Amino acid sequence: MSLKDTYNTIAAPSAEILYKEKNSKFFGYAFPVTNEEEIKRHLEQLRKHHHGAVHFCYAYQLGTETLTFRANDNGEPSNSAGMPIYGQIQSFGVTNILVVVVRFFGGVKLGVGGLISAYRTAAEMSLEASEIIEKTINIHFLISFDYKNMNKVMRVIKEKNLDIISQKMDESCQIEIATRKKNAENIVDIFSNLFEIEIQKI
Incomplete structure (x- = not known):
């Protein structure tokens, strides 16, 4: 068995994407990161950039052999935001990455199923907008x-x-x-x- 010594990540931060669902706006972002300090910095910058938004939901995965990950619903119903975002990180097979979806509430409740779908779609769009590269x-x-x-x-x-x-x-x-x-x-x-x-x- 050959030793796996490469991993996939993204080359640079993605462009901002916007997904709309029943008046709610979901802004998606993907960032290459190597530690939790960088993650905090990106989240702080997004909070300044979108100071009117209520939910900053995100997931990240760090590491190559030992993986650490976290999914955060940031006030949305449990597992309706962070985990769908993390699911996209897994399905794209990338690590050393942070994906954030910022939601502006549009006055119409989406329900848990609607939220899962919207967060998943916004995360998927931001990863599709990123260049995925292989690193050793x-x-x-x-x-x-x-x-x-x-x-x-x-x-x-x-x-x-x-x-x-x-x-x-x-x-x-x-x-x-x-x-x-x-x-x-x-x-x-x-x-x-x-x-x-x-x-x-x-």
Whole structure:
């Protein structure tokens, strides 16, 4: 079985979409996110942007191997908003994503079934308006070595096409590298077999 080391997410925030149902307006948004701080920031910006709206319902999923997700109904009947939005995140197979649907009430109650359908549709439209891209799951390592071994280390980095994230070059050197998950074990073996060079996962 080959190791899965890619995941799908969206390339950039989606354009604002508008879905209308019985005078209620549902504005949908999708954002690429990597942590809860970014999620809070997007929600705060939307609250400022739509200060007259009552419901800011959303769902997000973070992570590649260990997934964290949350669905929030924000005052709508239980499971009528957040879960239908989250269902669309699952059906599009994306992660590291936040989907928000902002509702302006139009005076006509939609009922739970109507709400589920409207939130699901708005979420689906915002994901359809997004460019979905594939990214690799990368593992980061710290390589520590004395300056005299620099050439050995750099040769492997070049041969194996590793990404250098940061480097500190003194008497003793440290380089942070990143590699695709499926190559990680191989990289550890190569560096572990080199004399006077340490590698650790970070």
